[in-house]
Amino acid sequence: MSVAVVLFTSDLRVHDQPVLRAALRGAERVVPLFVRDDGVRAAGFDAPNRLAFLADCLGALDAGLRQRGGRLILRTGDVVDEVCRVVRESGARRVHVAAGVSRYATTREERLRTALREAGCALDVHDAVMTAVPPGAITPAGGDAFAVFTPYFRRWSETRLREVCAAPRTVRVPDLASDPLPERPDAEHVSPGLPEGGEAAARKRLTAWLADGIESYEDRHDDLPGDATSRLSPYLHFGCLSPVEAVHRARGKGGAGAEAFVRQLAWRDFHHQVLAARPEVSWSDYRPRGDAWRSDREEIAAWREGRTGYPVVDAAMRQLAHEGWMHNRGRLLVASFLTKTLYVDWRVGARHFLDLLVDGDLANNQLNWQWAAGTGTDTRPGRVLNPLTQATRFDPGGDYVRRWLPELAELPGNKIHRPWLLPPEDRARLTYPDPIVDLAEGRDRFARARG
Incomplete structure (x- = not known):
């Protein structure tokens, strides 16, 4: 046998x-x-x-x-x-x-x-x-990995994917001893809104997403209160869902939403091929900028706990604590705030994300953090995301903030993102903190540090 x-x-x-x-x-x-x-x-x-x-x-x-x-x-x-x-x-x-x-x-x-x-x-x-296109399957002329996404995506889109394998009908296993299946850790240490894991949950979510969600993805994927993303990242991270099958099924739907979704799957592959070629970038700068990062413990603690005084930043951090997951636009916002407004080492943020994210994938987490910090593959390393501008654009009515910051739930939409502008008597009734840093001060400090 x-x-x-x-x-x-x-x-x-x-x-x-x-x-x-x-x-x-x-x-x-x-x-x-x-x-x-x-x-x-x-x-x-x-x-x-x-x-x-x-x-x-x-x-x-x-x-x-x-x-x-x-x-x-x-x-x-x-x-x-x-x-x-x-x-x-x-x-x-x-x-x-x-x-x-x-x-x-x-x-x-x-x-x-x-x-x-x-x-x-x-x-x-x-x-x-674990990826749709294997790392190393497509490479630039004279290099081992693409450093810029757009040319990578062009080649990725032209690559023929393998066919999807059917699930086996029968699996015969020899008689061997096995440890018991693990149970979930004590609920005290697990985010209360953590989703259910496993292949059945993954396939159910993908089917629902393809039926009712993907068509509007191109227009709504940055909509913070609408939460119009697929939420498939944890299942892709654990391999409960095949990225090859996800690409094939999305392409089968067709349309602009499917194209935008497939592009995000290609970003995942892009980061994996970077890490495969340069494994050291999981903790070292892909493109060093000579940063002399600040290390203010109180500011870092405020960021982690969702009390920076900037509601959209704090809402995203509280979503992370509650769900073990965060909306992608929120991830960009909080990463930019930590690395470019507070000017704190991206590794501090990446470690906190790995401590909480159920989809804490080393390639995507670390390289997305480097992208936000300007030490990675971003072609505009000096860009700074203004949380107030971003909040106005992606949470115009303040519904995302209300969902995660109940202490601000009664504020009108034109005040919820700037509670410090309330009249003194109204501001005094709030338990919400003042901003820990002035945005202009943070931006100028970052510009001086990066030269």
């Missing part, structure tokens, strides 16, 4: 799952394995929100496998040690895994290859599982 191991990482699904399909083609029995990796915990990436979402994802993956006669095998420890242990227990001769782009993922692959070779077992690494 031939046996192969499928090591699930950030590809927790059975639909359009090339890693699983390849293993099933080459073996009579397959071990669907997930390792709760000590290395991930040691690196600080096991934030409560993501652990809660992961618990949902693993439960859903196990359910999907059981519907096909299989089950998920769960182990805990060093990922290489646990894979090798399963190989010995099952007699497997091949291990299949999806390619990753982070330094940790590539190091894991190297360690696995070496250890498995010594055990007489082969390692197969599969592309186009």
Whole structure:
């Protein structure tokens, strides 16, 4: 009886799952394995929100496998040690895994290859599982990765994607011991509005989005109170949803909204190909600017807790705390405010996001923060987003602010974004703080620092 191991990482699904399909083609029995990796915990990436979402994802993956006669095998420890242990227990001769782009993922692959070779077992690494177009599949002349999105997107759009794999009908799993499936962490440490994780939830959300949402996406994706984004990013991060399938299905709908949505999926691929080529940019500047960042603890705390005195910034930060997610326009606003108005190191903000975001993807989180800070791939590194101008444009009636700042809920739309302009007697009744910095002062300070 031939046996192969499928090591699930950030590809927790059975639909359009090339890693699983390849293993099933080459073996009579397959071990669907997930390792709760000590290395991930040691690196600080096991934030409560993501652990809660992961618990949902693993439960859903196990359910999907059981519907096909299989089950998920769960182990805990060093990922290489646990894979090798399963190989010995099952007699497997091949291990299949999806390619990753982070330094940790590539190091894991190297360690696995070496250890498995010594055990007489082969390692197969599969592309186009976590991205629509594999990192490195398209490159600029004379370079290893595109540094500007527009030319990358042009080539990306011309690239033929692989076909979507059907979910397997049957998965036969050898009799192996498994750790119990994890439960969500204590609710005290998890954002109360965290969405449900897992493949079933992902596919339900994608279907609903394609039926009622994508058509208006081009016009409404920056609408803060309308919340017209897909909210699929957590499912893409954990691989509960295939980016290849998402692109194919969106293109099948057609129209300007679908084109705008596919463009956002291409941005995701763009960041992955940058990180694959330069893994050090997860914590170092892609384009150093010689910044001497400020480190004001009180200002940083005010930003984290949503009490900067700028309602749209604070509303976005409170949404993050409550949902473990933030509207994309809000992400741009709070990142610009921290890095260019307060002039605080982008790594401070990126770390806070990774602590809370359920879609805390290293490539997209770090490189979006660098884009906002002007140390990344933005072709206009000096741009500063004015929160008042942005609020007027993307939350004109103040409904987004009212949703997240109940202390301002009674203010009219023409006052809610500038509560400090209220008459003194009205201002005194508010519990909301004054701005922690003057916007003009922050802008000038940033301009002087960057030269």
